[in-house]
Amino acid sequence: MAIVPWRPKKDVWQPFREMESLQNEMNKLFDFSLGRYPLRSMGLMEGMWSPSVDVFESKDNVMVKADIPGMKKEDIDISVHGDTLTIKGEKKEETESKEKSSVKTERFYGSFNRALTLPSEVDEAKVKASYKDGVLEIILPKKEEAKPKQINVDIE
């Protein structure tokens, strides 16, 4: 009668231990991709945030609204080229004083950039923008040739 010899445990396949190490690897991956705090200082957060926008159109104008909380007017840069509107800026973190300590930092700081294709060509010289309650509102008058024209066609 054969006796099964005793074996050390490391030879036995332990599926749960393997799953645990897989889970650890997954956690590391998520920590990296979700941009935890150290990544900001490494500059890897750049381009991670861009403002939400609404685009409206009327007969004469195009209106764009963008949510950009906590900015200074001077730090927002708007440019128009043909039918492309670009909103750029940098959200600056207030310099932390020594007696303050951060408990939670979820707000985004750094530079952002958003380019939009407008529904029609606009007159770059007549673009107007305002910033209020954290909302940037841009009114872009359409070019004369882009406006809808009514042509009367006589039907014989």
Place this chain on the structure above:
Amino acid sequence: MANGENTPRVIAPSVNIQETEKEVVIEAEMTGLKKEDVSLDVKGDELTIKGVKRDCEVPKGYTAIYRERCPFEYSRTFILGDETKRDGIKAKHENGILKVTIPKSEKAQPKRIEITD
């Protein structure tokens, strides 16, 4: 249509929380609101900030081409704990940021003990 276009989606605003010796400061990103659209409620141990975005209507004479900003309702609840006071909470809404200042209770403030010979 329970989740139709006009039912606002409730989202938790992004916050920064900072602490000094005397107070706790919460800064929440809530854009497109007027001061009167923001509410702050303290109930027992919970502080809830809420806000309804008002500028969601399509401007007169315009048609919507593309929308990402609306309709939204902001809501987030914080647990105050016994280290903060319930009265003396101050709030300010500026540039789309709601800033709430909560004073700390006396027992949470550090005490310096002098060393005598």
